Each structure stands twice: as structure tokens, then as C-alpha cells.
Amino acid sequence: MKGMIAALAVTAGLAVAGCGGGGGSSSVVPPPKDPDAPATGTLRFFAYGDTIVDPMLDPFRKENPDLNLKTASFDSNKAAAAKLAGGFEADVVEVCTDEMKPLTARGLLRPLDEKAVPEFGDLAFSERPEVRDANGDVLFVPASAGPQGLIVNTDEIDPATIDSYADLFDSRYAGNVALEATPLTAIGAAALAMGMDDPMNLSDEQVEEAKNYLLDHRDQFRAFAESDASMVNLFKSGEVVIADGGRGTAQAMIDDGVPVEWIAPKEGALSWVCGLAITSQAQNTDAAYKLINYYASPQAQAISGDMGFVAMNPKALPMVSPAFKKTADPRNLQNAIPQTEPENSDTYDRAWQEVQAG
Amino acid sequence: MAGAAASPAGIRAPRPSGAVDDLPPPVRRSFGHRIRARLPGLAGGMLVAFVMLVLFGPVLMLALFSFNDSSIISLPWEGFTTKWYEEAWANGQARDAVTNSLIVATIVMVLSVVLGTMAAWGLTRLRFRGRGLIAGLNGSVLVVPWLIIGVAGLIFFSQIQVQLSLETIALMHLVVTFPLVVAIVSAGLVRFQRSLEEAAIDLGATQVQMLRYVVLPQIGPSIAAASIFAFAWSFNNFEISFFTGGFEQTFPVWVFSILRQSENLPVVNAVSTVIAAAQIVAVFAGWALMKRLSRSGEDENLTGLLTGGTR
Amino acid sequence: MEAAAIPVRRSSRAKRLVQPLAFMATPTALLIAFFLAPMLVMLGVAFDRGLLDGGVGFNFTLTNFTDVISDPLNRKVALTTFEIATTAMLVQLIVAVPLAYVIAFKAGRWQVPILLFLVLADELNPMVRIYAWRMLLGREGLINEGLMSIGIINHPIDALLFSQFAVTVVLSTSYLTYTVIPIYGAMKAIDGNVFEAARDLGAGWWTTTRRVLLPLIAPGIFISLLLVYIPLFTDFASPALVGGTSGYMLGNVVNDYVLEAGDLNRGAAMSIIMLGLSALFALVAYRLARINRLES
Numbered sequence: 001m002k003g004m005i006a007a008l009a010v011t012a013g014l015a016v017a018g019c020g021g022g023g024g025s026s027s028v029v030p031p032p033k034d035p036d037a038p039a040t041g042t043l044r045f046f047a048y049g050d051t052i053v054d055p056m057l058d059p060f061r062k063e064n065p066d067l068n069l070k071t072a073s074f075d076s077n078k079a080a081a082a083k084l085a086g087g088f089e090a091d092v093v094e095v096c097t098d099e100m101k102p103l104t105a106r107g108l109l110r111p112l113d114e115k116a117v118p119e120f121g122d123l124a125f126s127e128r129p130e131v132r133d134a135n136g137d138v139l140f141v142p143a144s145a146g147p148q149g150l151i152v153n154t155d156e157i158d159p160a161t162i163d164s165y166a167d168l169f170d171s172r173y174a175g176n177v178a179l180e181a182t183p184l185t186a187i188g189a190a191a192l193a194m195g196m197d198d199p200m201n202l203s204d205e206q207v208e209e210a211k212n213y214l215l216d217h218r219d220q221f222r223a224f225a226e227s228d229a230s231m232v233n234l235f236k237s238g239e240v241v242i243a244d245g246g247r248g249t250a251q252a253m254i255d256d257g258v259p260v261e262w263i264a265p266k267e268g269a270l271s272w273v274c275g276l277a278i279t280s281q282a283q284n285t286d287a288a289y290k291l292i293n294y295y296a297s298p299q300a301q302a303i304s305g306d307m308g309f310v311a312m313n314p315k316a317l318p319m320v321s322p323a324f325k326k327t328a329d330p331r332n333l334q335n336a337i338p339q340t341e342p343e344n345s346d347t348y349d350r351a352w353q354e355v356q357a358g
Numbered sequence: 359m360a361g362a363a364a365s366p367a368g369i370r371a372p373r374p375s376g377a378v379d380d381l382p383p384p385v386r387r388s389f390g391h392r393i394r395a396r397l398p399g400l401a402g403g404m405l406v407a408f409v410m411l412v413l414f415g416p417v418l419m420l421a422l423f424s425f426n427d428s429s430i431i432s433l434p435w436e437g438f439t440t441k442w443y444e445e446a447w448a449n450g451q452a453r454d455a456v457t458n459s460l461i462v463a464t465i466v467m468v469l470s471v472v473l474g475t476m477a478a479w480g481l482t483r484l485r486f487r488g489r490g491l492i493a494g495l496n497g498s499v500l501v502v503p504w505l506i507i508g509v510a511g512l513i514f515f516s517q518i519q520v521q522l523s524l525e526t527i528a529l530m531h532l533v534v535t536f537p538l539v540v541a542i543v544s545a546g547l548v549r550f551q552r553s554l555e556e557a558a559i560d561l562g563a564t565q566v567q568m569l570r571y572v573v574l575p576q577i578g579p580s581i582a583a584a585s586i587f588a589f590a591w592s593f594n595n596f597e598i599s600f601f602t603g604g605f606e607q608t609f610p611v612w613v614f615s616i617l618r619q620s621e622n623l624p625v626v627n628a629v630s631t632v633i634a635a636a637q638i639v640a641v642f643a644g645w646a647l648m649k650r651l652s653r654s655g656e657d658e659n660l661t662g663l664l665t666g667g668t669r
Numbered sequence: 670m671e672a673a674a675i676p677v678r679r680s681s682r683a684k685r686l687v688q689p690l691a692f693m694a695t696p697t698a699l700l701i702a703f704f705l706a707p708m709l710v711m712l713g714v715a716f717d718r719g720l721l722d723g724g725v726g727f728n729f730t731l732t733n734f735t736d737v738i739s740d741p742l743n744r745k746v747a748l749t750t751f752e753i754a755t756t757a758m759l760v761q762l763i764v765a766v767p768l769a770y771v772i773a774f775k776a777g778r779w780q781v782p783i784l785l786f787l788v789l790a791d792e793l794n795p796m797v798r799i800y801a802w803r804m805l806l807g808r809e810g811l812i813n814e815g816l817m818s819i820g821i822i823n824h825p826i827d828a829l830l831f832s833q834f835a836v837t838v839v840l841s842t843s844y845l846t847y848t849v850i851p852i853y854g855a856m857k858a859i860d861g862n863v864f865e866a867a868r869d870l871g872a873g874w875w876t877t878t879r880r881v882l883l884p885l886i887a888p889g890i891f892i893s894l895l896l897v898y899i900p901l902f903t904d905f906a907s908p909a910l911v912g913g914t915s916g917y918m919l920g921n922v923v924n925d926y927v928l929e930a931g932d933l934n935r936g937a938a939m940s941i942i943m944l945g946l947s948a949l950f951a952l953v954a955y956r957l958a959r960i961n962r963l964e965s
Contacts, residue, residue, distance in 0.1 A: 399775065402767075402771035402775045402776075405764075405767055405768055405771055406768065406771060406772075406776070406779075406783060409764060409768055409845070410786060412842055413786070413787075413790040413842055413845065414786075414790065415805075416798065416801035416802050416804075416805050417793060417797065417798060417801050419801060419804070419805060419811060420797065420800070420801040420804065423804070473695060473696045473699065474696070476692045476693075476695070476696060477692065477693060477696040477697075479692055480688075480689055480692030480693040480696075481693075484688055484689045484692065484693075485689075486689035486693070489689075492693060492697055495697070495700050495701075495704075495705070496696075496700065499700065499704055501895060501896075501899060501947070501951050502708075502944065502947070503899055503900050503902070503903035503943070503944075503947065504900070504903075505903040505904075505905060505920050505923060505940075506903065506923075506940045506943060506944050507704070507707070509711065509923060509927055509936060509937070509940045510707035510708050510710070510711040510937075510940065511703075511707050512927065512933075513707065513710055513711050513714050513927075513933050513936075513937055514703075514706065514707035514710045514711070516933070517710050517714070518710075529703055530703065532699070532703075533699060533700060533703045533704050534704075536696060536699075537700075540696075565688075586792070590791070590792040593794070594792070594793075594794050594795055594796075596795060596796060596906055597903075597905075597906075601927070601928070609794065609796075610794060610795065610796040613794075613796035613797065613800060614796055614906055614909075614910070617796075617799075617800060617803070617910055626800060630794070630796075630797040630800065630801075633794055633797060634793055634794070634797055637789070637792050637793055637794070638789060640792070641785065641788060641789045641792050642785070645785055
């Protein structure tokens with residue numbers, strides 16, 4: 001026993017001294033030998049809580065009955081990076097263009113072979129610069145996109161009177177407003193409401209101004225929603241009547257019988273693009289490609305389109321139900337302000353933290 | 359201080375203090391009697407009722423609304439349904455989370471009771487160098503907040519490059535739980551005379567026989583209580599599971615994430631109700647078991663245990 | 670372990686060496702490996718310059734501590750946390766002292782059932798409890814709906830949920846068991862004679878409470894503080910779920926450092942500071958409890 005204790009003490013000591021980063025590969029993930037064979041083994045899928053929904057994943061589970069699909073969720077790519085760097089392993093991770101820097105900076109993603117994803121070139125937004133790394137290798141495959149604007153409860157507010165981010169700060173709705181707890185969109189919404197025009201490229205001073213604006217209007221807000229679903233709950237339980245949010249979120253509420261409408265503000269809707277990437281610690285890379293190809297397929301994108309998101313695969317558009325034909329069309333996002341990760345994203349993060357702490 | 363002047367001193371003759379030792383119960387009663395004049399019994403009852411309402415009211419409400427045919431948890435009552443229970447049963451994540459927690463808590467309980475009882479015996483019955491130090495180590499585990507233990511665990515496992523999983527959760531649960539068993543069982547051991555054990559040894563019993571036939575029956579209630587607490591500490595543990603868990607979620611972590619990330623709230627209602635009901639049954643069953651195990655069959659054991667455990 | 674199976678005579682030398690080892694080795698090794706070692710590793714990480722700067726190996730620094738302490742945000746949150754934790758503790762003591770008194774001296778045959786329910790309250794899953802409060806306190810929750818339907822209020826009271834009030838209520842109910850039971854224990858140990866004596870000397874109920882009861886149950890109160898006040902400072906699920914925009918506490922800061930920002934070094938420093946402060950507090954409470962017990 002004494003020996004064991006000594007060994008453990010030594011291990012602990014070495015661990016302190018070692019402080020090495022998690023191992024992993026940074027070379028391009030080799031494509032599966034037999035791309036048509038159903039996936040087997042275990043696949044660990046780490047994504048935003050809202051992505052992990054049964055309607056989306058069930059067809060994939062059916063196609064790969066021998067695959068053990070494990071899922072876990074996070075609120076932000078930053079949090080995902082923190083967990084992945086801290087001993088939490090996954091094979092596939094969802095990334096978004098506007099907040100994936102913490103993942104790339106820590107070398108947590110492994111580029112993939114675009115030839116192993118046949119639909120890649122056809123996918124909307126696959127030409128976005130964030131999709132590739134410095135060597136030109138593909139980091140992630142776009143899987144979903146959508147506009148970010150305003151959600152209003154039509155029982156409480158006449159939607160015709162709402163057309164601007166400034167409405168979030170209208171004293172008539174004091175104490176009945178929610179904001180998404182994402183630094184970029186929260187600071188961005190405040191900046192747009194104040195009349196600034198480039199919310200993704202604010203200077204440190206402008207971020208400071210937007211922060212003070214939010215702090216001055218803190219009583220305006222009932223809660224900060226950690227996720228789309230928590231936003232749905234806030235509307236559903238009558239806690240808030242107006243908020244910033246995605247059209248997909250609004251659609252989820254409508255599907256649930258909550259009387260809301262999504263509105264594109266006159267300052268311009270923001271647009272986000274997210275996709276799937278393979279992690280540097282990935283073990284089951286064959287199954288990872290399988291999942292990514294499933295998400296890129298017309299079938300999966302049609303399901304996503306019916307959930308109020310943009311259908312990334314053009315072949316999916318005819319399969320989308322009539323009610324969502326318009327919103328599923330990627331051209332719909334042409335005039336939106338693309339959400340990109342600001343150079344000074346740390347300043348945004350810090351400003352938002354100060355708003356949260358009050 | 360006005361109350362002092364108005365106090366009805368002299369209603370009963372002062373009792374000579376020497377006689378009290380012979381008659382403790384009447385003294386207790388007389389004390390209660392005195393207070394009743396000041397603080398009506400009703401107030402005490404109301405206080406208890408209020409506390410019970412605050413502690414259990416919300417959970418009862420939750421149970422009630424798990425049968426409400428509405429996806430929103432509020433009035434009006436939309437009609438009786440069991441569909442949330444069916445949905446909960448069909449919900450793979452919910453089932454996995456509950457199963458994971460049951461497995462972890464069961465393993466943690468068994469190992470904690472074994473290790474904790476061993477350590478309690480060592481600490482109360484054996485003399486060796488470093489005893490105080492080890493007792494202090496055990497005690498300190500109980501006062502370090504779980505959040506900090508969770509963070510330390512996360513950092514530790516990431517530094518020694520161990521992947522987070524149910525195993526890491528169980529390991530950390532075990533480490534915070536068995537010192538509780540040590541505390542409860544030690545309190546039980548301290549209350550019993552060693553003379554019986556010594557007599558058993560003198561009569562030729564081996565250490566094992568003595569443990570089996572003399573000690574175990576005596577500390578049975580302590581062990582039963584410790585088992586209940588150990589199971590609950592693991593089953594309810596959120597902070598440590600949250601920080602040291604991997605892909606497999608435990609029940610509290612699942613509820614936490616669903617409260618922030620999903621729309622399936624009535625399902626949480628249903629699952630929570632089942633869990634709460636099971637916990638109520640477990641506590642009462644444990645209590646009954648304790649009563650059977652204790653020689654006297656007296657409830658005094660429970661109070662003794664509770665107070666002993668916290669000292 | 671096998672030593673236990675060997676019949677040993679009392680006072681034999683082998684027994685004195687082997688037996689403690691047999692009983693204590695595994696538990697102690699476990700504590701060293703997975704309690705002490707993680708704490709030491711965390712201590713090391715707190716003093717390390719860290720991964721973010723790309724440093725390899727251990728580079729001693731104090732910046733993690735100075736950063737965490739000098740951050741005005743943390744100080745502000747510390748103050749909020751202190752407020753909430755202290756309020757919750759006081760609320761619990763105000764309820765717990767009379768409650769323990771009632772259970773110990775007035776409950777009669779209800780004594781055991783009440784205690785059992787208190788234990789049960791602690792066994793109930795804390796997440797379930799938080800969740801239940803959330804649906805009770807909400808704008809369209811049962812309390813607001815109820816008050817409105819009987820016409821006491823016209824508009825829902827917003828301050829019930831997503832407020833410091835909500836955090837305080839949830840925290841108070843979460844820890845009440847551990848506040849009541851030590852105080853109850855101290856009450857049980859009181860000899861009823863002392864009240865008799867106090868009364869005979871002409872003391873009123875307030876004087877008796879203040880001069881006799883409180884000093885006698887002080888050890889119990891200190892143990893309550895030890896068991897409850899410290900965890901109150903580190904709770905982060907309750908503020909995250911019912912605090913809304915006003916429940917950002919120290920536990921959330923640690924969570925943000927560790928799981929949001931992935932800054933293990935500062936997260937470790939913050940944890941060490943909190944650990945140090947709670948150790949200090951525990952030491953003081955323990956000393957006070959002991960002194961009081963010895964005096965009484």
C-alpha cells in the first residue's frame with residue numbers, strides 16, 4: 001500500500017510539472033476505406049444543446065443500428081473548448097463561424113478530407129473563409145445557418161410596431177425582455193440599437209459604450225437565455241414578451257403553440273453559420289465522416305429546413321414543406337450581417353461578463 | 359424585560375436541585391409547561407407546518423402537475439394525463455441519466471460503507487501513529503465545498519490525462535462520501551462500551567468473530583443510516599458530477615442541462631416525481647430497517663445518530 | 670487486509686503494526702490519491718503560468734492570484750455572494766433555532782417523525798427542488814396566479830423569480846436540514862434544570878433565551894455555520910437557474926473560469942482562495958464551538 005501511495009504522489013508531482021496539453025493529431029483525417037458501410041463502434045457527438053434533437057438524429061441512428069451514438073451539449077464553442085482541453089473527449093464537435101477561435105487556437109480540431117464529403121462543394125456557405133484553415137484544408141462542413149433578429153409575443157405586442165433592435169430597450173417592455181447570453185449577439189444588438197453600423201467590428205471603445213448602454217438598461221431584462229431552448233421556455237412561461245433570437249428558435253415556439261413572430265430588424269438581421277468538425281482526439285473517424293455526410297445530405301437538410309433553419313444542401317429545398325420553402329432558401333440571408341468572430345472578441349466577452357455580473 | 363415581572367413565578371414550588379437527577383422526565387415536562395404559557399403550542403405547530411410546507415410544498419406541486427395535460431407548468435388545470443410518464447419512459451436520455459445515477463450511487467454506497475466502517479473502526483478502536491492526522495484528513499473532506507472538490511478533480515484528471523467518465527464521477531463521489539460514513543459509524547462506535555468487545559476476545563473469539571457477532575449488531579443502525587446518506591450523497595451530487603463527468607450524464611446533471619437547454623419540462627416533472635417518491639420510500643424503509651436492527655427498537659437511535667453524526 | 674483473518678492476541682506487537690494498516694491503508698490511500706493529490710495538483714496549477722501562454726513545464730507565478738483578486742468584477746461578485754449567503758444563513762438560523770427548540774422540547778411523539786421529514790427534505794434531489802421552486806415562483810407560476818385569482822394583486826410580482834429573493838429562498842430551503850440538526854443536537858444535550866434555575870432567579874423568556882439558551886446551543890450553531898455557511902458561498906446551480914440577471918455568484922465565476930473560459934490556472938487560483946477562506950472560517954467556527962462546549 002505504501003508503494004501505491006508513493007507512486008500516486010509521484011504521479012501527482014509529475015502531473016504538476018508536466019502540464020502538457022492534450023495529445024492529438026493535426027493531420028488531415030483520412031477518409032473511411034468503405035464509405036458505404038454502416039458505422040460501428042461508439043461515436044461521441046458534442047454539440048449545442050439545440051442541435052441534439054431526435055427528429056434530426058433518429059434517421060441517422062436507424063441507418064447505423066450498430067453504432068452507439070453518444071451525445072453531450074454545450075452553450076458555446078468557448079465552453080466546448082474548455083471541456084475538450086480539460087480531459088473531455090469527443091469525436092465530432094459542432095462549431096460556429098462566430099465563436100470557433102478557442103477551438104482552433106488550442107488545436108482541438110483536425111482538418112478533414114473534403115473528397116470524403118461528396119456534397120461539400122454544393123453546400124451553402126462552404127466558400128466562407130472560416131471553413132478552411134491556414135493551409136486551405138477544410139476545418140468543418142457547414143450544417144446549419146439562419147438569421148438572428150427579434151422575437152415578439154404577438155398576444156402582448158402588436159408585431160407591426162416592432163422593427164428595430166431599439167425596441168428591446170423600449171421602457172414599455174421593461175422587465176419583460178430577454179437577451180441571448182452570447183457576448184457577440186448581445187453586444188451587437190446593443191450596438192445596433194445605438195445606431196452603430198458594424199456590430200461585428202466594434203472598436204474597444206464602442207464595445208465599452210455598448211456595455212454601458214446594456215448596464216444602464218439592466219432592469220429592462222428579465223433573464224439572459226443560455227440557449228435557444230431556454231429562450232423558448234422564457235416565452236412559453238410568459239416571463240418575457242420580446243427578445244433577440246433566431247428564426248429557428250421562433251419556429252420552435254410556434255410549433256409548440258406559443259404565439260410569437262420573428263421579425264427582421266431594419267438595422268439588418270444577423271446571420272450565423274455552424275457546421276460539424278472532427279476533433280483532434282477523435283477515435284472513430286469513420287463514424288465521424290458518416291455523421292458529417294448525414295448532416296450534409298438532402299434528407300437531413302430537409303428536416304433542418306422544416307425546423308426553420310436554412311437548408312444547406314440545394315437538393316433539399318424541393319423536399320422542404322411549403323410553409324418553410326422561403327425561410328429554408330439560403331438566398332434569404334443575402335442581406336443579413338454575417339456573424340463573424342471579431343478580432344477583439346476577448347473585449348466582447350469581458351464586456352458581456354460585466355453586464356451579467358451587474 | 360417586562361415579561362419577567364409578569365412571569366407567574368411560584369405557580370409550582372421550586373424543586374430542590376439535588377432531586378432532579380432522579381426524576382429527569384418531570385423536569386422536562388415542567389420546562390415545556392412553563393414555555394407553553396409564553397409561546398403557545400399552536401405557534402410551535404405552525405412553525406413546523408410552515409417549514410414542512412416550504413420544504414415539501416414545491417415538490418408536491420411538482421408531482422401534482424406532472425399529471426396535468428399541458429406542456430406549460432401553470433394553472434389552469436387542463437385535465438389528468440399520464441402521457442408525461444410515458445414520454446419520460448420513452449426518453450432515452452432520461453432513462454440513461456437515472457440508470458447512470460443508480461449504478462454510481464449503488465457502487466458508491468457499498469464501497470463507502472465498507473471503507474467507512476473499516477476506517478471508523480480503526481480510528482475509534484486502534485491506537486497508531488498518525489491517527490489524529492488521518493482523522494483530520496477524513497474530517498476535512500466533509501467541510502471542503504463540493505464545487506472545489508469538483509474543480510480539483512477536473513484539473514487533476516486533465517493533468518494526469520485520464521478521460522472523464524462515469525468512473526471518474528464514482529471515484530470522486532466515493533472519496534467525499536465514505537468520510538461521512540466514517541463520521542456516522544464512529545459516532546455509533548463511540549457510544550458503545552468496549553467492555554463487550556474485550557469480553558468477547560477474552561472468551562476466545564477471533565477478531566473477525568468479535569466484529570461479526572458483537573460489533574456489527576451494535577453499530578447496525580449506524581451503518582443503515584450511513585447507507586441511506588451515502589446513497590443520497592452520491593445520487594444527489596451535482597457539483598462533482600458536473601465537473602468530473604464525461605459523456606454519460608448523471609440525473610442531477612441531466613436536470614440541470616435540461617432546465618437550460620430543452621423544452622421537455624413536463625418530462626422532467628414526471629421523472630422527478632418518480633425519483634422523489636422512490637427517495638421517500640427509501641428513507642422510510644431505511645428508518646424501519648434501523649429500528650429493527652437496533653436492539654432496543656427505540657427511536658432514540660435516530661436522534662442519537664443524527665446528532666452524533668453532525669458532531 | 671488478510672491480517673484481519675489472523676487471530677491475534679491483544680497487546681501483541683504484530684497486532685499493533687498490522688491491524689491499523691489493515692483497517693486504515695485503503696481508505697487513507699484513497700483520500701491521499703483522490704482528495705489530497707487533486708488539491709495539491711490544483712495548488713500547483715494555481716501557481717503555474719499556465720497553458721494559455723504556451724508555457725511548458727511548471728513556471729512559478731503569482732499572477733493568477735493577483736489577477737483574480739484585483740479584478741473588480743470578482744470583488745463585486747464576492748460582495749453579492751456574501752450578501753446572498755449571509756441572508757440565507759440568517760434566514761435559516763432564525764427558522765432553525767425555534768424549530769430545533771420545538772422539536773427538542775415540545776414535539777413529544779412527533780419528534781422522530783419531524784426529524785425524519787427533515788432528513789427526507791435533505792435526501793430529495795436538490796435539482797428537483799430548484800426546479801419545483803422555479804415553477805412556483807414564475808410570473809405565471811402558482812403563487813402569482815393564485816394571488817391574482819383571489820384578487821390580492823393585479824399584476825404578477827416579477828421579483829419572485831429571477832431575483833436575489835429567489836436565490837435566497839432556494840438556498841435557504843436547500844440547507845435547512847443541516848442547520849437545524851446540529852442545533853437540535855445541542856438542545857437535546859441541555860439539562861432542563863438550567864431553565865428552571867433561570868426562571869427561579871426571575872429571568873424572563875428573553876433573558877433566558879439570550880443568557881441561557883443561546884450560549885448553550887452556541888456549539889450547535891457553530892457547527893451549523895460550518896456545514897452550511899461555507900457551501901452557501903460556492904453554490905452555483907441555484908443562482909444559475911433561479912437568479913436570472915441578478916444571481917451571478919462566486920460559484921458561477923469559478924464555473925466560468927474553468928468550464929467556460931477554460932482558464933484552469935485562474936479557476937484553480939480562485940478555488941484556492943475560496944478554500945483558504947473557508948478553512949479559516951472553519952477553524953474559527955470549530956474553535957468557538959469547542960471553547961463553548963468546554964465552558965458549558
